[in-house]
Each structure stands twice: as structure tokens, then as C-alpha cells.
Amino acid sequence: MSESSDDAHAQEDTPPESEAEGATSESEDEDVQTLRRQVEEKYDFDDFGPADMAEMTAEEWDAAxxxxxxxxxxxxxxxxxxxxxxxxxxxxxxxxxxxxxxxxxxxxxxxxxxxxxxxxxxxxxxxxxxxxxxxxxxxxxxxxxxxxxxxxxxxxPEPEAVPQGGGELGNRMLQVIAGVQLLAGLAMLAGAVFALLGAFGLGGPGTNIEFLVVGGLAFIGVSLVLFFTVANARLSDKFRAEEYRDRLRAIGLEDGERPDFVPELTDEDGRGE
Structure with a gap:
């Protein structure tokens, strides 16, 4: 029997199911490649986090x-x-x-x-x-x-190495601004009092006593708000620092003890490298 005859018989013996499976496999590969490109465009893998992982579907995970x-x-x-x-x-x-x-x-x-x-x-x-x-x-x-x-x-860091709080420069700047606001407010109120008493040549026809009183109270109010903000920030920093120290102590950075819920690293499950 000739070689051409053998090839003809081989082609006749090839089941159509094999050709269909091959076409299906190629189609699936193309679908995977398309989905992989879509996943790469959708997610930033240089900044991949828990939120991205929760959002990703099983199909996207297998493709990526x-x-x-x-x-x-x-x-x-x-x-x-x-x-x-x-x-x-x-x-x-x-x-x-x-x-x-x-x-x-x-x-x-x-x-x-x-x-x-x-x-x-x-x-x-x-x-x-x-x-x-x-x-x-x-x-x-x-x-x-x-x-x-x-x-x-x-x-x-060790618990005792945690600083009391940060942003001290900013707090001091706020204190300076608050102090200037307070002095300005007191000066305006003093000017209103002197105008009412006619002292130091104040209290003439051009003197707006109401403006001095309202402005003085406004400056004092702003200064009190700034002082309160500084005090609250320092108190918050103190609480945050103490909370961070407590968390460091809880994981054993001082005594070396793990929390009770952390299991020991044993090989009871038989899982190795």
C-alpha cells in the first residue's frame, strides 16, 4: 500500500470529536488571554491589597x-x-x-x-x-x-521606645497663633473700655465702640478654639501612644509570650516543604 493511501486512511480515521476538542481548547485559551488582559487593566498589582483581593472573582484570579x-x-x-x-x-x-x-x-x-x-x-x-x-x-x-x-x-519598636506623640512643632505654632489672637482680643476690649471712660483721648466721635467689643470677643473666641484644639491633639496623641504600647505588650514584645489564641508551630498536620 502506498504512503498517500495510508495518509488518506489516517485522515478518514481521525474522529471529528478530536477536531472539535482542539477548536474548543484554542477558544478557551483565547478567552483566558482576553480575561487576563482585562484583569491587568482593572487591578494595580504594584499596590494590590485586601480590598482588591476581595473584589476579584474566582475566574479573574485563575486568569491573573x-x-x-x-x-x-x-x-x-x-x-x-x-x-x-x-x-x-x-x-x-x-x-x-x-x-x-x-x-x-x-x-x-x-x-x-x-x-x-x-x-x-x-x-x-x-x-x-x-x-x-x-x-x-x-x-x-x-x-x-x-x-x-x-x-x-x-x-x-519596644513599648517604652514609642514617643509620647508627634506634631509638636505644629502644636506650638497653633499656640503662638492663639496667643496673638488672645492678645489682640484683649487689646480691643481694653480699647473699648478706655473709649467708654474717655481715657487716653479715646471715645471721640470717630470711635466705634461696638466694633471694638465684637472684634475683641471674636479674637478671644478664636484663640480659645485654637488652645482647645492643641490640648485635644496632645491628649489624643497621648492616648494613641499608650494604646500602641499596650498592643505591643499584648503581642509579647516585653515578656516574649504570644497571645493565647496563637497556635504553636507544630507539624501535626504533616505538611512540609
């Missing part, structure tokens, strides 16, 4: 992240650890970060929750920390995402 190119294992844990420490140092995330080698894990916890990152990229936990860690793991799994190389070993 190629499963075969994900980073896993020890490299993923190292990237997650560095990225989280950088976010904590920048005050984007409040958590204490710990790395365990046996078993390989990254643990992030605060006084309001915890998250455990496994080498395969899965995450478990609860609270606000879990919400903050999930997008970090997703981004660190992508080769295109650049993770900071140099990060502080201890991004959280």
Missing part, C-alpha cells in the same frame, strides 16, 4: 495567576517574610513576624488575629492579620513581584 509559574517552598516563605517585615516597618501592617524552619512556616500575629503561611502558599488563621497576609502571599508567589531585599530584623 498562572499556577505553573507560582513560587513555592522555602523561597516563597523567605519572600513573604521580607515583604511582611517591610510592611510592618512602614506601618501598613501591625503584626509580629516569626519564621520557623522545622516545620517550615511563617507566622504573623497581633493582638487581634494570626496567620500561618505554608510552603505551598496556603494560609490559615483568623482576624485582621489573615486579611493582610493573604494578598502578600499571592503577590510574593509571582516572579514579577519585587520583594524588598533589605528589611529590619525587628520592625516593631
Amino acid at each position: 495567576f498562572d499556577e505553573d509559574s507560582w513560587i513555592t517552598g522555602g523561597e516563597l516563605l523567605s519572600r513573604v517574610e521580607r515583604d511582611l517585615r517591610s510592611r510592618v516597618a512602614n506601618r501598613d501592617v501591625f503584626a509580629r513576624i516569626e519564621r520557623s524552619e522545622n516545620p517550615p512556616r511563617v507566622l504573623a500575629y497581633s493582638d487581634e488575629g494570626y496567620a500561618i503561611v505554608y510552603p505551598d502558599g496556603s494560609v490559615e488563621g483568623e482576624g485582621t492579620v489573615l486579611r493582610d497576609v493573604k494578598p502578600t502571599v499571592a503577590l510574593c508567589s509571582m516572579e514579577s513581584y519585587e520583594v524588598p531585599e533589605t528589611v529590619p530584623e525587628n520592625p516593631l
Whole structure:
């Protein structure tokens, strides 16, 4: 039998279902590529956060992240650890970060929750920390995402190192302005009193006593508002600083103890690298 005859028989033996499956596969690939372009235009992956992750659908997630190119294992844990420490140092995330080698894990916890990152990229936990860690793991799994190389070993300060409050220069400037306003108001009220008494040559026909009284009271009122604003700002800074110290103490920065709800890093589940 000739070769041309064999080819003809081979073409006849090719089931039409195979051709249909091939056409369907190509159509699905085109749909995925189209959806991937739409996702890249819709989301800013350089600033990808929990809100974006909650908004993204399952179809968009599968299209955006190629499963075969994900980073896993020890490299993923190292990237997650560095990225989280950088976010904590920048005050984007409040958590204490710990790395365990046996078993390989990254643990992030605060006084309001915890998250455990496994080498395969899965995450478990609860609270606000879990919400903050999930997008970090997703981004660190992508080769295109650049993770900071140099990060502080201890991004959280010791409780006693937290300053009482910030913005002292601004508070002093407000105090100076309030003081000038108060002096101006008192001067205008004194001028009105002298005008009524006719002292120092005041109180002539051109003297507007009502203007002096109203203006003086207005300046004094403004000064009192500014003084109250400064006092409230300092009190708020003091409360915020004390609250931050309490949160740092709650996660064990003084005694080294974790909160009771944070689990121990054991390998009871058998999940390894």
C-alpha cells in the first residue's frame, strides 16, 4: 500500500470529536488571554491589597495567576517574610513576624488575629492579620513581584521606645497663633473700655465702640478654639501612644509570650516543604 493511501486512511480515521476538542481548547485559551488582559487593566498589582483581593472573582484570579509559574517552598516563605517585615516597618501592617524552619512556616500575629503561611502558599488563621497576609502571599508567589531585599530584623519598636506623640512643632505654632489672637482680643476690649471712660483721648466721635467689643470677643473666641484644639491633639496623641504600647505588650514584645489564641508551630498536620 502506498504512503498517500495510508495518509488518506489516517485522515478518514481521525474522529471529528478530536477536531472539535482542539477548536474548543484554542477558544478557551483565547478567552483566558482576553480575561487576563482585562484583569491587568482593572487591578494595580504594584499596590494590590485586601480590598482588591476581595473584589476579584474566582475566574479573574485563575486568569491573573498562572499556577505553573507560582513560587513555592522555602523561597516563597523567605519572600513573604521580607515583604511582611517591610510592611510592618512602614506601618501598613501591625503584626509580629516569626519564621520557623522545622516545620517550615511563617507566622504573623497581633493582638487581634494570626496567620500561618505554608510552603505551598496556603494560609490559615483568623482576624485582621489573615486579611493582610493573604494578598502578600499571592503577590510574593509571582516572579514579577519585587520583594524588598533589605528589611529590619525587628520592625516593631519596644513599648517604652514609642514617643509620647508627634506634631509638636505644629502644636506650638497653633499656640503662638492663639496667643496673638488672645492678645489682640484683649487689646480691643481694653480699647473699648478706655473709649467708654474717655481715657487716653479715646471715645471721640470717630470711635466705634461696638466694633471694638465684637472684634475683641471674636479674637478671644478664636484663640480659645485654637488652645482647645492643641490640648485635644496632645491628649489624643497621648492616648494613641499608650494604646500602641499596650498592643505591643499584648503581642509579647516585653515578656516574649504570644497571645493565647496563637497556635504553636507544630507539624501535626504533616505538611512540609
